[in-house]
Amino acid sequence: MTNAPVVDRLRTWATLVTLPTGPLPRPTPRNYAFDVVVALVIGVATVRYAIDTGDRPAPVIGMMGPPVELDTGAAIGAVVVAVAASAALALRRRFPLAVLWVVLYATLVSPSDTPRLTFYACVVAAYSAAAYSPHRPPALASVAVLVLEVAVFRDSELPIVPDEYAPLLVLVPLVVAANGLRTWKVRTDEGRAQVSALEREQAEALHRAVEHERARIARELHDVVTHHVSVMTIQAGAAPPRPRA
Known part of the structure; x- marks a missing residue:
């Protein structure tokens, strides 16, 4: 029983090491x-x-x-x-x-x-x-x-490194670094553009949702007021006439 914690720790460590x-x-x-x-x-x-x-x-x-x-x-x-x-x-x-x-x-x-x-x-x-x-x-x-x-x-x-390969050791890393920097900049700009487009879409969706909710509330208020006015009209028409003095 005393070896169980050690085995569990070893198993956990092995899992952390082997799993990606x-x-x-x-x-x-x-x-x-x-x-x-x-x-x-x-x-x-x-x-x-x-x-x-x-x-x-x-x-x-x-x-x-x-x-x-x-x-x-x-x-x-x-x-x-x-x-x-x-x-x-x-x-x-x-x-x-x-x-x-x-x-x-x-x-x-x-x-x-x-x-x-x-x-x-x-x-x-x-x-x-x-x-x-x-x-x-x-x-x-x-x-x-x-x-x-x-x-x-x-x-x-x-x-x-032979002397004839020395320029390559300078030029190749510079070209690779410049290309990597350009690729990173392009991807960063694309990511910013995607984020901006997503923010605009979310703002437009939120604006449409607010307008839809306002229209729904206005329709419900109109229906409620119309219903109450109709009930009041029916009740007024169904009431008996008051006797004349």
Whole structure:
């Protein structure tokens, strides 16, 4: 009997963790198309990085002997990890938490000397889980685990962005932020217009209701007065004549 409150608390906590705290995401076809493009871009970049890393000769101590190529199986495994991590991003809005877990697993199994293999997928998946997942506690916990895995626990340096991509890192966030600000402004103006139209409709409905009530009261008063006048007329006509003096 003493364990019942503890079990109830654990059940309540599990319910709060597992049940969604918001509406389930419903991406539009345009959202799916954009996510597929993002997955393709990141996939092509990471697959090229995996191939370039696999073709890079291993370091040789001294000057004796030719450079030794890396294992082909490791290169194939790196390509598979890159494809899996990037392909999952196509569903980042519909299943943001599951995509984050797939990318997290891909990060765990990827070699520590290839930081760019899943880094960009990690950034996109973490943002998607934080922005779109209705399961807030597990999503935030998974993002924290991913950050610790990438930045603390892995013995590897973060990827360095090439100089030719530096303008993109400045222009792309500015364009996205400007587009988001414009979309927010348009939606805000539309919302204000809808609220104003609703207020006008409510005021007109209230005015019509008041006019209708006034007309109803006037008709009832007219009917009551007419009825009383008719009764008085009938009573006056039915009364006996008074005798003359």
